[in-house]
Amino acid sequence: MPLKMIYMVTDGGEVRFGHILGHEKPVLTVSWSPDDDQLLTCGEGEVIKRWEANSGRLLHVYERTDFGFISCAWCPVGFILAGTTDQSIILLDLEGAELDSWKDYALRMSEMAITNDGTRILSIYEDSSIAVIDREKKKILRLLPQEGVITSFSLSNDNKVLLVNLLNRGIHFWSLLKGYEGLISRYEGRISTRFIIRSCLGGLEETFIASGSEDSRVFIWHRGQRIPIMQLQSIHTGTVNCVSWNPTNIHMLASASDDHKIVIWGLPS
Known part of the structure; x- marks a missing residue:
């Protein structure tokens, strides 16, 4: 079983083993909550799991029958942003209810970020650009073209x-x-x-x-x-x-x- 492990590091650099967090498939994304008390882990094309960081206790499993997840990120207001295998972005509350979604973008969902005010989402667009998306208007504000992949x-x-x-x-x-x-x-x-x-x-x-x-x-x-x-x-x-x-x-x-x-x-x- 692919595993994600938490290690405790003291201010002096001493490393101590903490907890093992299990998934069925390789773990693609790890995201800490803003207060560092919880942790999101995303298995490749499967589920997202939410853990209590200090104890390693599993708090919630986010899953769908029609698609799998490939990335996840914490929103500053306590929601979860997730990238899916059908090239969509969805917004979930902590209990797993879908609050919003962004579909039909040519985005690579393996890499995402959201600004601190929750208004803009960033994702890779067709391998060689960064898309800046307006979360509320659901449109690409601009593309940042790059010089390679x-x-x-x-x-x-x-x-x-x-x-x-x-x-x-x-x-x-x-x-x-x-x-x-x-x-x-x-x-x-x-x-x-x-x-x-x-x-x-x-x-x-x-x-x-x-x-x-x-x-x-x-x-x-x-x-x-x-x-x-x-x-x-x-x-x-x-x-x-x-x-x-x-x-x-x-x-x-x-x-x-x-x-x-x-x-x-x-x-x-």
């Missing part, structure tokens, strides 16, 4: 900028400010030719960018520099496909790799 993207906490990961094209940094939408910078150095690799913003006021790489390294950039300021290596032995910056400890970073290891990085003790 998009593998993933990451929205900043203040919703002002967007990191877009491209095959063979590095990471592109976009402004989402009204009147200033556009490509700000490109970040080079990491290797991404075959796999989905997720990057993130972090550090003080999200000043830094981190990403994994197919050569087993973790790269860190300052927003104002296209070349990495740091490379973390010699721990992982496979493709580093995901990184996550600690939202409360600006000196702590986690990386996950195809070598089945999670590494916690931080300042020397």
Whole structure:
């Protein structure tokens, strides 16, 4: 059975095993609630499960008979946004009732985000653009065309900028400010030719960018520099496909790799 595991990390970097969260199929998406008390996990083409993070207790299972889920995200007002196998987006309440839906878009539902005010949804559009969708009017406000195939993207906490990961094209940094939408910078150095690799913003006021790489390294950039300021290596032995910056400890970073290891990085003790 594919599993999702929760580990507890202390401020000093000590890692302790927490809970195992089970699915029938591989887990594609994990989304923490705004208060970090609950967790959503989405199995590939199957169900979404809502868990209590501290205890690992299963709180609810969201499922449909006519389609499966492939992604999920928490809405800031306590609802759940879900991408489905029939290329739709649906909005659910915590008990599973469908509140709204967006259909007939040429969207890749494996990657979604919603702004903090709940008014705009972002999704990949036909592999090489980001669609910004008005949630209430149910229409695409604009497309952000990219220079290649998009593998993933990451929205900043203040919703002002967007990191877009491209095959063979590095990471592109976009402004989402009204009147200033556009490509700000490109970040080079990491290797991404075959796999989905997720990057993130972090550090003080999200000043830094981190990403994994197919050569087993973790790269860190300052927003104002296209070349990495740091490379973390010699721990992982496979493709580093995901990184996550600690939202409360600006000196702590986690990386996950195809070598089945999670590494916690931080300042020397």
